[in-house]
Amino acid sequence: MRSGEAFQIMKDIDTIVFDKTGTLTVGKPTVTDVQVLSGMAEHDMLRLAAAAESQSEHPLAQSMVAHVREELDNIPEATDFQSVTGKGLRATVESKAIRVGSLDFLREQGVTTDKGIDWVQEKENQGKTVVGVAMGKTLSGLLALADTLKADAAHAVAALKEQGRRPVLLTGDNERTARAIARQVGIEDVEARAKPDEKAERIRNIQEQGHRVAMVGDGINDAPALTQADVGMAIGAGTDIAIESADVILMGERLRGLMDAFTIAENSYRKTVQNLILAFSFNGFGVPLATTGWVHPIWAMIAMVTSVSTVLLNSFGGRVMSKVKPKKEKQKATFKIPNMHCEGCVRTIKKALKEHIHRIEIDADLSKSLLTVTFVEDGTSEEGIQEVLTESGFEPSELLT
Numbered sequence: 372m373r374s375g376e377a378f379q380i381m382k383d384i385d386t387i388v389f390d391k392t393g394t395l396t397v398g399k400p401t402v403t404d405v406q407v408l409s410g411m412a413e414h415d416m417l418r419l420a421a422a423a424e425s426q427s428e429h430p431l432a433q434s435m436v437a438h439v440r441e442e443l444d445n446i447p448e449a450t451d452f453q454s455v456t457g458k459g460l461r462a463t464v465e466s467k468a469i470r471v472g473s474l475d476f477l478r479e480q481g482v483t484t485d486k487g488i489d490w491v492q493e494k495e496n497q498g499k500t501v502v503g504v505a506m507g508k509t510l511s512g513l514l515a516l517a518d519t520l521k522a523d524a525a526h527a528v529a530a531l532k533e534q535g536r537r538p539v540l541l542t543g544d545n546e547r548t549a550r551a552i553a554r555q556v557g558i559e560d561v562e563a564r565a566k567p568d569e570k571a572e573r574i575r576n577i578q579e580q581g582h583r584v585a586m587v588g589d590g591i592n593d594a595p596a597l598t599q600a601d602v603g604m605a606i607g608a609g610t611d612i613a614i615e616s617a618d619v620i621l622m623g624e625r626l627r628g629l630m631d632a633f634t635i636a637e638n639s640y641r642k643t644v645q646n647l648i649l650a651f652s653f654n655g656f657g658v659p660l661a662t663t664g665w666v667h668p669i670w671a672m673i674a675m676v677t678s679v680s681t682v683l684l685n686s687f688g689g690r691v692m693s694k695v696k697p698k699k700e701k702q703k704a705t706f707k708i709p710n711m712h713c714e715g716c717v718r719t720i721k722k723a724l725k726e727h728i729h730r731i732e733i734d735a736d737l738s739k740s741l742l743t744v745t746f747v748e749d750g751t752s753e754e755g756i757q758e759v760l761t762e763s764g765f766e767p768s769e770l771l772t
Contacts, residue, residue, distance in 0.1 A: 372636070377618040378643075380601050381636035383583045387531055387629070388562075388574060388596070390588035391542040391549070392430060394606055395556055395626075396518040398589070400431055402438040404494060404515040408486045409506070416512040418443055420504040423462035423469040426452045431502060431516055432460075432471075457543050457566040457592070459502075470505040473545070475564075477503045477510065487513050498551035500544055522758035525556045527626035532557070534633065541565055541573055541586075541596070567592035571599040587621075587629065589613050604632065646682045653678035704753045705743045706760065706767035712737065716765065723763035728756065741771070 372378065389395050407413045421439035424432040426449060439446065449462040449469070459472015461480070470477055474484045474491065482505040491501050494515040504512045528538050539560040540553045549563035562573050574596050577584050586593070586600035594616040597603030605617035606624060614620055621628035653674050661671035711717065717735045720742065724731055732745040744756055757767055 372619050372632070374618055377602050378636045378639045380583065381585070381619075381633055382640050384536060384585045384602060384633070386537045386539060386577060386582040386584045388539045388541050388577070388584055388586045388600065389528075389558070390586075390590065390593050390596075391540060391544065391552060392518060393589040394587055395524045395540070395552065396520055397624075398430060398518065400434045400500065400516040400518040402435060402514055403499060403517045406487055406490050406513040406515075407511070408513065409509060409511040411511065413512070414443060416504060418446060419464050419467060419469055419506070420471055420512070420514070422447045422449045422464040423452070423460060423471050425449060426462070427454055427460055429454075431500065434516055435471075435502070435514060456568070467506050471502060474501065474503050475545075477505050480505070481508050482510055483508070484510055486510055492547065495545060495547040496551055498548060498555060500548055520552070520555060521624065521626060522754040523626050523752065526752055526754050527629055528557045530630050534630070536633075537582075539577070541570060543567070543592075568595070570596035574599045587626075604629070642686055645685055649681050649685060650678055653681070701745055701747055703743060703745050704756060705741055705771040706757065707769040707771060708740055708742050708760065708765045708767050711735065711740050711742060711765055717742075720760065720763060720765055723759055724756065727759050742767075 392398050392400070405413060405417065407416055409416070417439045421436045421443075424435050425446060427433070436446070447465055449464045451461070451463040453461045455461075455472070455476065458476035458479075459470060462469050462471075470480050470482065477484055482503070484503060487510075491513060494501050497515075497517075499515040499517045502514045502516065503510055504514065531538055537560065538558045539562060540549055540558045541562040542549050542552075543565055544552075544563060546561070546563040549561045553559070553561050565573050570593065574584055574586060578599075578601070584600045585602040585604055586596050587604045587606070588594075588597055589606035591612050593605075594612045597605060597613060597616040602619060603617040604619040604621060605613045607614070607620050607622040619632050621632065657666065657671050657674040657678075660666040661668055666674075708720075711720065714737075717733075717737070720735075721733050724733060724744065728746060728751050730747045731751075734743045734745075735741070736743075742760075746756070753770060757770065760767055
């Protein structure tokens with residue numbers, strides 16, 4: 372926390388605005404589907420699109436280029452590169468005018484985008500981002516990209532709701548994709564199609580409705596919105612500009628720090644008020660009584676020392692008491708893991724889980740491909756266990772309990 376103002380304001384925050392890419396999601400989108408709409412071969416369309424995207428720093432562009440490089444070695448050079456922030460880009464590749472970006476951007480460029488509309492709606496309803504590739508004025512292909520939600524995103528949103536705070540998703544994606552992602556994490560309020568230079572204006576509009584707003588983001592495009600918000604909160608793994616613009620830095624990539632930040636701020640403000648009351652209680656009575664002779668100066672000095680000691684005890688006593696925690700109850704979670712077939716799989720899973728999670732018990736039913744994990748909820752969650760399983764190559768298809 373970089374300022375005392377953040378401590379004071381955070382207790383009044385009632386709306387949390389989330390960026391999507393890199394904040395609620397991992398920030399590493401991958402190409403999942405390709406649809407060719409012209410007569411050319413798929414690899415030719417991808418090759419030209421990757422060439423145009425190769426000079427862009429946008430995460431979607433980098434993902435497209437990485438996807439094509441896995442299949443093709445020879446990506447040609449692009450010239451006349453022009454990027455339109457938040458929309459797309461133009462470039463010349465092998466004497467062809469290539470345009471890559473959102474369908475709205477392509478329409479602005481005079482490209483007809485009626486082809487494949489059912490395919491686009493299907494992918495967007497799945498929470499994927501669709502990018503169009505045009506050659507000249509012809510829509511040549513569509514690519515769908517998906518980004519993985521952070522394991523603790525839904526848990527963080529649910530915890531904020533329990534605190535009485537309203538979560539809002541603010542993204543440049545279209546309405547359909549934005550709402551699909553929002554549903555997965557439990558967010559009802561969505562601000563979609565927000566260009567980078569419009570995000571701060573969207574924040575201002577919410578503030579003008581009488582809300583105190585915190586913005587959570589990680590990218591260069593989020594810096595103005597972080598500054599506009601009453602409290603800007605940056606993901607520590609994000610860009611330097613976002614971090615410099617924020618009042619609160621959440622170390623690492625996890626979102627659990629959000630709840631910790633609000634708890635710390637509220638406790639700190641409460642302690643400050645208590646200490647002021649204690650100090651004025653002693654001094655407000657002791658000093659006048661001492662100056663009028665009603666109390667011997669020695670007793671006034673003792674009262675002053677007692678005042679300081681009481682403030683210190685009140686400040687540090689909470690830290691001591693917080694270390695005396697009640698015993699945590701055990702919880703169980705059962706996962707269905709389709710590719711868990713043998714005892715070797717179980718040993719691999721147990722090793723991976725025990726490396727990341729302490730105080731854990733594991734039972735496997737190979738006949739039903741079920742894994743039951745008993746754990747103590749002390750920094751451990753079902754989402755965290757699922758993330759470890761996925762990283763170890765055993766992605767659960769279903770959480771049963």
